[in-house]
Structure formats: structure tokens, C-alpha cells
Amino acid sequence: MSEIVYDTEGILFNIQRYSLHDGPGIRTIPFLKGCPLSCKWCSNPESQKPQPEIIFQKSNCIQCGKCLEACRFGALSSDNPYLVDRQRCTGCGECAKVCPTGALLMKGKRMTVWEVVQELQKDENVYRRSNGGITLSGGEPLSQPEFTRELLRACKEKGWHTAMETTGLAPKEVIESVFPFVDLALTDIKAIDPAVHKDATGVSNQLILENLIKISFITQVSVRIPLIPGINDDLDSIRAIAGFAKLMNNVETIHILPYHNYGENKYALLGRIYPMDGTRFVAEEQVNKFKSEIESMGFTCHIGG
Ligand code: SF4
Numbered sequence: 001m002s003e004i005v006y007d008t009e010g011i012l013f014n015i016q017r018y019s020l021h022d023g024p025g026i027r028t029i030p031f032l033k034g035c036p037l038s039c040k041w042c043s044n045p046e047s048q049k050p051q052p053e054i055i056f057q058k059s060n061c062i063q064c065g066k067c068l069e070a071c072r073f074g075a076l077s078s079d080n081p082y083l084v085d086r087q088r089c090t091g092c093g094e095c096a097k098v099c100p101t102g103a104l105l106m107k108g109k110r111m112t113v114w115e116v117v118q119e120l121q122k123d124e125n126v127y128r129r130s131n132g133g134i135t136l137s138g139g140e141p142l143s144q145p146e147f148t149r150e151l152l153r154a155c156k157e158k159g160w161h162t163a164m165e166t167t168g169l170a171p172k173e174v175i176e177s178v179f180p181f182v183d184l185a186l187t188d189i190k191a192i193d194p195a196v197h198k199d200a201t202g203v204s205n206q207l208i209l210e211n212l213i214k215i216s217f218i219t220q221v222s223v224r225i226p227l228i229p230g231i232n233d234d235l236d237s238i239r240a241i242a243g244f245a246k247l248m249n250n251v252e253t254i255h256i257l258p259y260h261n262y263g264e265n266k267y268a269l270l271g272r273i274y275p276m277d278g279t280r281f282v283a284e285e286q287v288n289k290f291k292s293e294i295e296s297m298g299f300t301c302h303i304g305g
């Protein structure tokens with residue numbers, strides 16, 4: 001096998017430590033930017049665009065005007081309630097450099113595989129003691145395929161357990177080149193009905209479903225159902241998803257992830273409207289009903305990640 005290319009660059013927007021979800025033990029989670037889906041309920045909207053972007057926390061702004069002077073692209077205006085004109089903003093980051101209060105921050109940073117591994121190394125003892133490891137998340141890690149593959153290879157060389165949260169949407173060659181280095185794939189299945197999937201996420205599910213089958217024959221897969229009101233919170237949709245999971249290799253457990261609105265405030269920081277504004281939550285009784293249905297189809301079912 002070829003040498004690991006440690007200078008491969010990726011764009012990340014966070015590295016989260018001490019996570020107890022998203023895989024066994026205690027985990028460190030590099031979040032990669034870029035996603036081919038645009039799920040209406042996305043709780044990490046800052047992950048969707050592939051490039052670094054600016055966020056504006058209005059409550060931290062003291063209206064000093066330094067950012068207005070720093071922007072060479074005319075993208076900032078104190079008359080704009082969101083401050084930033086996203087059509088004009090190039091993501092150069094100059095305004096964030098001069099902002100004295102952190103009201104403007106860049107989300108997204110270029111890092112090499114080597115640099116990320118140095119960060120991950122700091123928690124190595126934690127992985128070993130807890131039987132934990134690394135979980136790549138995003139965004140969709142497969143949207144930066146070379147970086148993701150080389151980072152996973154580097155983690156495997158260190159002897160770390162690797163997991164990846166993935167939508168499964170990528171060319172088949174990418175699936176085949178990346179998943180041999182993933183110990184556990186955490187895959188959301190949102191909808192089996194193609195029209196429902198397209199409406200909820202902006203993309204077809206045909207390639208996703210083909211890829212999920214393929215992935216399940218390469219590595220261990222944990223299936224998760226984000227339970228979204230009006231999209232899949234009905235018995236037929238849940239049965240269809242669990243029925244699909246039967247076609248996958250060796251899937252024993254399905255997790256139900258009930259809808260929450262934790263990401264709502266991030267939309268305003270990005271100058272966007274939250275697409276699920278006012279959405280009801282799924283009643284606990286309903287969630288338990290779906291759990292029982294999944295169990296009746298032969299799976300173990302957990303509520304939560
Ligand atoms: S990131 Fe650059 S282009 Fe965008 S608002 Fe700030 S200074 Fe202007």
C-alpha cells in the first residue's frame with residue numbers, strides 16, 4: 001500500500017473532544033466542511049458549504065465599525081440586520097481578524113492530515129482507557145474524499161478505532177477507497193420514498209441506498225433514523241426504513257434520533273432562515289410506538305445515538 005500523504009489538506013470547522021456519542025467509548029470528533037445534502041432539520045448548517053464562511057453573533061457586536069473598514073469587498077453594512085451580504089462575501093476572514101469582541105468568527109480552517117493527527121494525538125490515552133477513538137463527522141466527510149481517506153489511514157496506523165458519520169452519498173470509487181479504513185459507519189436513513197427524500201434533503205436517495213448496502217458489506221454499520229415530523233414520523237415510513245435495513249449486511253441495531261431544534265440559533269448567525277421554524281416535536285408515546293415496530297421486525301432499537 002502507498003505511503004500516507006500527510007500533507008493532504010482538508011477544511012474543518014471544529015474538533016470536539018470527550019464525546020460519549022457517535023461510537024464506542026470516549027471519542028474525538030473532527031468535523032469536516034461540505035455536504036451534498038441540505039436537510040431541512042440540519043443542526044450543523046455551518047457545515048454545509050465546502051468553504052470557510054463567516055458567522056455573526058449580533059449580541060457580541062459593540063458597533064465599533066472596525067470590520068466595515070477591513071472589508072475590501074463591500075460585504076458589510078450596519079444597515080443590514082445580518083451585517084454580512086453573503087452574495088458579496090468572499091470568506092477572506094479579514095473582518096474577523098479585526099473584530100475585538102469575537103462577534104465575527106470564521107467557521108472553517110484548512111488543516112493538513114499531519115496537523116489534525118497532532119491534535120487527535122493529545123487524547124490518545126483517553127481512547128485507550130475508554131476503548132474509544134475517532135469519529136469523523138461534518139458535513140459529509142466523503143465530500144473531501146482524499147483528505148478523509150488519508151486521515152483515516154493515519155488513525156488506523158496509530159491503532160485508533162475509527163468511526164464515521166455519513167450520508168452515504170459519494171461516487172462508488174470513493175466508497176470503495178474510504179470504508180476499508182472505517183471500523184464503524186454511522187448512517188442516517190431519512191426516507192425510502194424517493195420524492196420524500198428529495199423534498200427533505202434536496203437530493204435523490206438512489207445512490208445513497210445503493211451505497212449503504214455496499215458499505216454494510218465492507219464494514220460494521222449502525223443505522224440511525226432521524227425522526228422528523230411530517231417527513232418520516234409515520235408507521236409506513238418507519239417500516240420502510242427498517243425493511244431496507246434488513247437488506248443490509250449484519251445490521252442488528254437501529255437508533256431512533258427524535259427531532260430537536262438545537263441548531264436553530266446557528267441559522268441566524270449565518271444570515272439564514274431556519275427551515276423547520278415552528279415544527280412540533282414527536283410525542284414520546286409515538287417514538288415508543290416506532291421503537292416497538294422496529295423491534296417487532298427483529299432489530300434491537302435504541303432511542304438516541
Ligand atoms: S470575510 Fe472578507 S469579504 Fe466576507 S465580510 Fe469579512 S472581510 Fe468582507
Ligand code: SF4
Pocket residue numbers: 060061062063064065066067068098099100101102103104
Ligand atoms: S468589528 Fe466586531 S464588534 Fe466591531 S462592528 Fe464589526 S462585528 Fe461589531
